Amino acid sequence: MELEFERCYRAVDSRDQRFDGWFYTAVTSTGIYCKPSCPAITPKRANVRFYPSAAAAQRAGFRACRRCRPDAAPGSPEWDVRADTVGRAMRLIGDGVVDREGVPGLASRVGYTERHLHRMLVAEVGAGPLALARAQRAQTARILVETTDLGLAEIAFAAGFGSVRQFNDTIKEVYGGPPSTLREAKHRKTPEAGVVNLRLAYRPPLNAPALLEFLGDRAIPGVEEVVDGTYKRSLTLPHGAAEVELTPLPGHGGGAHVAATLRLKDVRDLAPAVARCRRLLDLDADPEAVDGLLGTDHALAKTVEKEPGVRVPRAVDGFETAVRAIVGQQISVPATRTILGRIAKSAGTAGFPDAAAVTELPDEAFPMPAARRETIRGLAQAVVDGSVDLDLGADREELVQGLVALPGIGAWTAGYVAMRAAGDPDVFLPTDLAVRRGAKALGLPDEPKALEAHAAAWRPWRSYALIRLWRNA
Known part of the structure; x- marks a missing residue:
């Protein structure tokens, strides 16, 4: 990621909070890195270094500021927007894949060798997968130290560290003191374990x-x-x-x-x-960039002014979202909820059942036409055998292609899943009835081809425009 010094310095000099998470400011005279908006820094130009990630700043030998908590800043919106290998890898690292499967598992998921993936991440974010995962472990450990009554040894392993010594060394290096210092300063007891x-x-x-x-x-x-x-x-x-x-x-x-x-x-x-x-609530989005573009369209300007900061509700589970989309084909939202509740209750699991559980459900668990029931089962089997990937790091184009190849799944369903499960910010569904109604209410063309042509000006934020059209239906 290219960081232009003058632009970054102006953001720091004005303590512009919009850039928190986009980059990190390190000061050589103090050895500390901060968020751009940190009120504690007024650095001289000669002492400033800018890094694209907290891991990159740590890798360069800087420790986190205890006042602004740079590790708690919103994530860079770039990783939600980008559909390339680096964006996919960053989403998977955030989900803890390196801790669970190691770098080989991460590399396998994105389809590259470990060495090539390391090179790409260093070039883009200034740190390889191990360093990025280490920075995340440090943040997880800090949260557990400050907010729970767990012993420090328990926290070390819960956060993903291989040993207590590694945990102690990392916390000291990243936060400038032993774990006990964090607990003494910020510890708050919680009412129950976990x-x-x-x-x-x-x-x-x-x-x-x-x-x-x-x-x-x-x-x-x-x-x-x-x-x-x-x-x-x-x-x-x-x-x-x-x-x-x-x-x-x-x-x-x-x-x-x-x-x-x-x-x-x-x-x-x-x-x-x-x-x-964070992904469910779209918390890493850059609403000023989104609204800034959509607000230039005369038809959307009033709704953007009236309701700034509309987000795209994402998902905590890709398979659940795909089943939602299939069940919701051509029926109302309340009816969809009722059917999904029946499926979840039939599975008897905590939360919505996974793909393997759905393949085992009897016919009576699916109060719907037989063809739609078999579409859900076909999807579940495709997820189980790996021919459809609905994980956070899925390739968006491959996901859509894999979905539409399944009987009973068309472009609308695949697009909805890409928007909510894969986090694609640029999905548009011009044939959707509610989208067309919302467009008509705002004075936009409601014929699918004309509406899709008009929506081209909303790239790369058409998913956000879609939500606004639904809200104006």
Whole structure:
């Protein structure tokens, strides 16, 4: 990633919070790296270095600022936008793949050799997969030290470190002191084991009502719900089940955050739980860039001004989202919820059943036409045998091709899955009835070909325009 010194320095000099997470500022005279908006730094030009990731700054020998907590900044929106190998790898690293499967597992998932993947990541983000995973472990450990009563040895292994010594050395190097210092300074007791309370930062504005309305209207009974401004759901994570509660809170700049309560069966799942919650709520988006482009269209200008910061609700589980899309073909949203609730209840699992469980369900678990039932089973089998990849790091083009190759899945369903499960910010569904109604209400053409031609000007943010059209239907 190319970082232009003058542009970065101006952002730091003005403490511009919009750049938090885009890059990190290191000061050679102090040996500390910070967020661009950190109020504690007024560095001289000669003492400043800029890095594209916290891992790159750590690799260069800098430790994290204890005041601005640069590791808690929103992630770079670039990794959600980009569909290339580096973007896919960054999403997988964030989900903890390196801790669970090592670098060989990460390389295998993105289809490159370990050496070539290392070169690409160093060139783009200034650090290889091991260094990036190490930075994430340090952040996970800090959260556990500050928010739980777990012993430090337990935290070391829960965060993914291979030994207590490695844990101690890393925390000292990254935060400038032993783990006990973090606990003395910030420790807050939690009411029960396995509960972690933390703040998920985002770049304002965030239109929380729109986000919660979308998720609440589509909430699967027994799996998720929205109550009094809080989204609650069960999750299936690599090491066990979990429950999350997410409450978006208003704020400006660095104070903008979502209050999260995570109840984890296994605290090793903290990093993937955080990554999936962030993706679900689209917290790493750059709303000013999105709204800045969409607002130039006269037809969208008023809705952008009225509702700034509308996000694309993503997903915590790709398979669940794909089943949602298939069930929802040509039926209402309430009817879709009811059917999905029946499927989840029939499986008897915590959360929505995975693909393997769905292949075992009897016919009566699917209150729908036989053809649609067989489409779901065909999808589940394709996921089980690996011919369709719905993981966070899936190649978006290959995902769409694999989906439409299955009987009963067309372009609309594949596009919906690409938008929500794969996080594609540039999906547009011009044949969708609600999209056409929303377009007509805003004075846009409602004939699919004409609407698609008009929407070309909204690239690369057509998914965000799609949400706005649905809201104006």
